[in-house]
Amino acid sequence: xxxxxxxxxxxxxxxxxxxxxxxxxxxxxxxxxxxxxxxxxxxxxxxxxxxxxxxxxxxxxxxxxxxxxxxxxxxxxxxxxxxxxxxxxxxxxxxxxxxxxxxxxxxxxxxxxx
Amino acid sequence: xxxxxxxxxxxxxxxxxxxxxxxxxxxxxxxxxxxxxxxxxxxxxxxxxxxxxxxxxxxxxxxxxxxxxxxxxxxxxxxxxxxxxxxxxxxxxxxxxxxxxxxxxxxxxxxxxxxxxxxxxxxxxxxxxxxxxxxxxxxxxxxxxxxxxxxxxxxxxxxxxxxxxxxxxxxxxxxxxxxxxxxxxxxxxxxxxxxxxxxxxxxxxxxxxxxxxxxxxxxxxxxxxxxxxxxxxxxxxxxxxxxxxxxxxxxxxxxxxxxxxxxxxxxxxxxxxxxxxxxxxxxxxxxxxxxxxxxxxxxxxxxxxxxxxxxxxxxxx
Numbered sequence: 001x002x003x004x005x006x007x008x009x010x011x012x013x014x015x016x017x018x019x020x021x022x023x024x025x026x027x028x029x030x031x032x033x034x035x036x037x038x039x040x041x042x043x044x045x046x047x048x049x050x051x052x053x054x055x056x057x058x059x060x061x062x063x064x065x066x067x068x069x070x071x072x073x074x075x076x077x078x079x080x081x082x083x084x085x086x087x088x089x090x091x092x093x094x095x096x097x098x099x100x101x102x103x104x105x106x107x108x109x110x111x112x113x114x
Numbered sequence: 115x116x117x118x119x120x121x122x123x124x125x126x127x128x129x130x131x132x133x134x135x136x137x138x139x140x141x142x143x144x145x146x147x148x149x150x151x152x153x154x155x156x157x158x159x160x161x162x163x164x165x166x167x168x169x170x171x172x173x174x175x176x177x178x179x180x181x182x183x184x185x186x187x188x189x190x191x192x193x194x195x196x197x198x199x200x201x202x203x204x205x206x207x208x209x210x211x212x213x214x215x216x217x218x219x220x221x222x223x224x225x226x227x228x229x230x231x232x233x234x235x236x237x238x239x240x241x242x243x244x245x246x247x248x249x250x251x252x253x254x255x256x257x258x259x260x261x262x263x264x265x266x267x268x269x270x271x272x273x274x275x276x277x278x279x280x281x282x283x284x285x286x287x288x289x290x291x292x293x294x295x296x297x298x299x300x301x302x303x304x305x306x307x308x309x310x311x312x313x314x315x316x317x318x319x320x321x322x323x324x325x326x327x328x329x330x331x332x333x334x335x336x337x338x339x340x341x342x343x344x345x346x347x348x349x350x351x352x353x354x355x356x357x358x359x360x361x362x363x364x365x366x367x368x369x370x371x372x373x374x375x376x377x378x379x380x381x382x383x384x385x386x387x388x389x390x391x392x393x394x395x396x397x398x399x400x401x402x403x404x405x406x407x408x409x410x411x412x413x414x415x416x417x418x419x420x421x422x423x424x425x426x427x428x429x430x431x
Contacts, residue, residue: 034169045130086133097140
């Protein structure tokens with residue numbers, strides 16, 4: 001969800017500790033609780049994630065600081081990538097289920113037209 | 115209240131994300147569906163994701179709404195800007211998926227908008243005195259013609275090939291009876307309106323839903339059978355229909371009726387359940403991750419419109 005017109009970064013990485021790749025803070029532009037909370041939930045469900053959280057730095061700026069800390073030397077980009085993919089899959093599944101149940105509901109209401 | 119089902123929270127219990135388990139447990143039941151509102155239950159999903167859907171429905175599903183108001187003549191008592199503001203909030207019946215966003219480059223006069231991103235509407239109305247009114251009437255409905263400007267007076271002006279594309283589904287305001295302004299004889303409105311595609315984050319007029327809300331439904335399990343007189347008293351704790359008595363072996367026993375649980379939220383008498391008499395039949399209330407969604411939608415695009423929001427949810431990711 002990059003800005004339109006000029007090229008604006010969507011995601012930046014700010015490393016807190018020098019050598020350790022497992023603790024990273026990402027700055028996501030043009031995002032808010034909609035993605036932040038749901039992504040946080042998905043990453044927390046991943047194993048080997050020691051800490052995952054997000055904050056909105058200031059309500060008038062639409063960017064979030066997203067922090068992931070992993071156990072066992074796993075690079076922090078890995079759970080982030082997995083979390084995003086899994087979130088995408090969840091939404092796809094919800095969409096399919098929703099369309100099916102809507103179709104079933106309508107068929108149930110007016111069986112003549114189906 | 116944060117969720118507690120992440121791995122490591124309960125020792126020896128693996129709560130890691132499992133897509134198969136999610137797909138097995140997840141279901142959606144549509145409770146109510148009509149032209150303007152929809153209610154459905156989502157079972158087996160967490161509040162974080164459900165809330166994300168709610169936020170997307172409110173702020174990121176696009177619609178068409180009046181954005182530019184070209185006022186050629188406004189001699190009514192309503193000021194130009196107030197009139198333009200009111201017109202912007204009128205919901206427009208047009209499928210936003212068939213239009214594109216307008217390119218917000220430089221706003222030059224040539225960029226008036228083409229047929230792929232703009233809908234043109236016209237509001238042209240003049241109030242006059244009714245020659246056939248009786249001498250001494252004081253009812254404005256009798257004395258004047260066109261003295262109330264409703265949204266039904268907004269007419270669609272097709273540009274380009276829109277007349278062919280939208281021939282069967284006309285474009286216009288969703289509701290006919292939204293009062294926009296009041297006029298008296300001699301006052302008139304001559305306005306051209308341009309509608310563009312936008313999202314609720316930009317301005318609330320682009321939000322497709324009147325509101326979208328959800329709530330969590332509790333699950334109450336009876337740990338042991340409750341019989342006889344205690345069962346009667348327990349039944350009276352809850353609203354009618356939540357809990358039922360069944361005749362088993364001549365004694366009455368309780369069975370839970372799941373679908374009436376939502377009444378419990380509204381009318382439950384919590385004080386009585388604190389009474390130690392009910393300990394034998396200790397109730398456990400756990401949030402079953404069950405949501406009741408109430409989605410009121412402006413758009414009278416029947417099923418496509420209501421499934422549209424969810425499909426755009428996915429794209430909005």
